[in-house]
Amino acid sequence: MTEYQLIEGDETVYRDGTIKLHGPDGYEGMRKAGRLAAEILDELTGFVQPGVTTGEIDDKARTMMLDAGAVPATMGYRGYTHSCCTSINHVICHGIPSDKALKDGDIVNIDVTPLLDGWHGDTSRMFFAGEPSLKAQRLVDVTYECLMLGIEAAAKPGARLGDIGAAIEAHARQFRYGVVQEFCGHGLGRLFHDAPEVIHAARAGTGPELKPGMFFTIEPMINAGRPHAKILRDGWTAVTRDKSLSAQFEHSIAITDDGVEIFTESPKGLHKPPY
Numbered sequence: 001m002t003e004y005q006l007i008e009g010d011e012t013v014y015r016d017g018t019i020k021l022h023g024p025d026g027y028e029g030m031r032k033a034g035r036l037a038a039e040i041l042d043e044l045t046g047f048v049q050p051g052v053t054t055g056e057i058d059d060k061a062r063t064m065m066l067d068a069g070a071v072p073a074t075m076g077y078r079g080y081t082h083s084c085c086t087s088i089n090h091v092i093c094h095g096i097p098s099d100k101a102l103k104d105g106d107i108v109n110i111d112v113t114p115l116l117d118g119w120h121g122d123t124s125r126m127f128f129a130g131e132p133s134l135k136a137q138r139l140v141d142v143t144y145e146c147l148m149l150g151i152e153a154a155a156k157p158g159a160r161l162g163d164i165g166a167a168i169e170a171h172a173r174q175f176r177y178g179v180v181q182e183f184c185g186h187g188l189g190r191l192f193h194d195a196p197e198v199i200h201a202a203r204a205g206t207g208p209e210l211k212p213g214m215f216f217t218i219e220p221m222i223n224a225g226r227p228h229a230k231i232l233r234d235g236w237t238a239v240t241r242d243k244s245l246s247a248q249f250e251h252s253i254a255i256t257d258d259g260v261e262i263f264t265e266s267p268k269g270l271h272k273p274p275y
Contacts, residue, residue, distance in 0.1 A: 002019060002196075002208040002209070003017065003018045003019070004018060004019050004020075004021050004211060005018040005019070005020050005021065006021050006023075006213070007020045007021065007022050007023065007026060007189075007213075008023055008025075009023070009025050010025070010118075012190075013189070013190050013191060013194075014191075015191055015193070015194050015195075017195055018195060019187060019195050019196050019208060019211075019214060020187065020189060020194065020195075020213070020214070020215070021211060021212070021213030021214060022189060022213045022214075022215055022254070023213065026119075026189055026213070026215065027254060027261070029116075029117060029118065029119035029189075030119050030121070030189065030215060030252065030254065030263045031263055032116055032117065032119065032121075033070070033114060033115070033116040033117070033119040033120060033121030033263070034121040034123065034252050034262075034263025034264040034265075035121070035263070035264075035267065036065070036068050036070055036114050036116055036121055037112050037113065037114050037121035037122065037123045037252075037264050038121075038123060038264045038265060038266050038267060039064075039267060040061055040064045040065065040112050040114065041110060041112060041123065041124075041125045041266070041270070042266055042267065042268045042270050043060075043064060044057065044060065044061070044110060044127065045127070045270050045273075045275035046275075047060060048102065048108065048110070048127040048128075048129055049102070049129060049130070050101075050102050050103055050104040050106070050129045050130045051101050051102065052101065052102050052129070053097075053098070053099050053100060053101045053102070054086035054088070054095070054096075054097040054098055054100055054102070054108070055097045055098055055099050055100075057084065057086055057097060057110060058082050058083050058084050058086065058097035059083075061083050061084045061110070061112050062075075062083035062084075065083065065112075065114045068114070068116065069116065069117075070114035070115055070116040071114070071115050072084070072112075072113065072114065072115070073113040073114065073115040073120050073122075073192050074113055077192065080236065082096060082097045083097075083112070084097065084110055084111055084112045084113075085097075085109070085110070085111040085124075086108055086109070086110055086111075087108065087109040087111070087237075087238075087246070087248070088100075088102070088106050088107070088108045089106055089107060089108075089245055089246075090239050090240045090243050090244060090245060090246060091109075091237060091238065091239050091246065092180055092183070092221050092223070092229050092238040092239060092240060092246045092248070093109070093111070093183055093221055093238050093248060094236040094237055094238055095108075095109075095236075095237055096234060096236055096237060102129035103129065103130075104129060104130030104131065105129070105130055105131060105132050105133060105136070106128075106129040106130070106132075107126055107127070107128055107129075107132050107136045107139075107140060107245065107247065108126070108127050108129065109124050109125070109126050109127075109247065109248045109249075110124060110125060110127060111123070111124035111248075111250065112124070113192065115192075118190055119189060119190060120188045120189065120190075120191070120192050120252075121252060121263065121264060122188055122192075122217050122250065122252050122264070123250050123251055123252060123264035124219065124248055124249060124250040125249060125250075125266075125270075125271075125272070125273075126140045126143070126144070126247050126248070126249060126272065126273055127273055127275075128140075128273045128274055135224065135245070136245055136247075138175070139177070139222065139224050139245055139246075139247045140247045140272065140273060141272070142171070142172065142175050142177065142222065142247075143172075143220060143221075143222040143247040143248060143249055144249050144271070144272040145171060146167075146168045146171050146172055146179075146200075146220045146222055146249075147168075147218060147219075147220055147249040147250070147251065149167045149168060149171050150164040150165070150167050150168045150200070150218045150220060151164075151218055151251065151253060151260055151262065152167065153166070153167035154210055154218070154253065154255065154260050155259040155260045158209070159209075159210045160204075160205055160206060160207045160208065160209055160210065161196055161198065161199075161202070161206070161207030161208050161210065162199070162202040162203050162204055162205060162206035162207040163202075163204050163205065163207075164185075164198060164199075164200075164202070164218060165179075165198070165199045165200050165201050165202025165203075166202050166203055166204035167204075168200045168201065168218075168220045169200065169201040169202070172220075172222050177222050177223060177224060178222070178223040178224075178225060178226045178227030178228070178244075179200050179201040179220065179221075179222060179223075179227050180200070180220075180221035180222070180223060180227050180229055180246070181199070181200070181201050181227060182228075182229045182238070183219075183221060183229070183238065184197045184198050184199050184200060184219075185197070185198030185199075185200070185216055185217040185218045185219045185250070186198060186216060186217055187214070187215060187216045188215055188216060188217060188252060189215045196208055196214075196216060198216050198217065198218055198219075200218075200219075200220040200221070201227075210255045211255060212255050212256055212257050213254070213255065214254065214255040215252065215253070215254050215263075216252070216253065217250055217251065217252050217253070218250070218251055218253060219248060219249070219250030219251075220248065220249070221246060221247075221248045222246065222247055222248070223240050223242075223244050223245070223246045224244040224245040224246070225240060225242040225243075225244025225245075226240070226241065226242050226244070228240070228241040228242070229241065249272070250264075251263070251264045251265070252264045
């Protein structure tokens with residue numbers, strides 16, 4: 001049976017398997033953290049170009065977080081030493097920034113999580129370095145559509161967590177794309193990762209009921225080929241087993257009394273490339 005926990009004010013929270021239900025203070029904290037995360041990705045739209053290294057992207061993201069009074073939640077998390085994740089082409093997620101330069105036609109996901117005043121703003125977006133192939137462009141477009149359909153499914157009265165994954169999987173399958181199942185969305189707020197797990201390939205009508213005050217991410221990872229992933233020896237980088245292209249978008253959202261609120265929506269309307 002699903003357990004929910006009502007969180008009031010600055011109450012200390014623990015990862016104990018309960019789904020947290022937040023009040024007004026939580027919404028306000030997440031709006032600020034989410035907006036900062038979105039502003040960072042907005043700023044990167046003009047920076048991501050062929051020849052730019054993923055390490056330079058990481059440096060810019062970190063500087064923007066620190067200048068805003070936030071810290072990168074990823075730095076030091078389970079031994080991770082960077083301020084964002086940069087996942088190129090067949091990398092599904094958790095790509096590690098380095099001195100690797102982007103090439104013309106690359107697609108790259110940039111995932112940032114500033115920790116601002118105790119709240120986590122977690123979001124990712126796809127970027128194009130130069131001119132991508134039509135195949136890559138379509139994959140990115142469909143992945144964004146999957147994200148928004150998942151959010152739409154969450155907004156319906158009486159919705160269940162499985163409705164999100166069902167909507168995402170149904171759309172991706174129309175294009176014969178694979179939905180990665182080794183990774184999922186997650187609850188967040190004062191904790192970086194918390195209950196519930198948000199599976200992106202699920203059965204409608206299953207899972208916990210979505211209640212006002214729930215905060216979580218939806219972050220579908222869609223492969224142009226089969227859905228299977230493998231982790232490289234660095235312990236972080238996840239790639240497609242068949243080396244097919246992969247794309248991902250992520251928003252942090254809240255369930256409200258009458259739908260959903262997206263905390264990480266772009267203030268400039270830069271929702272998906274080309275920007």
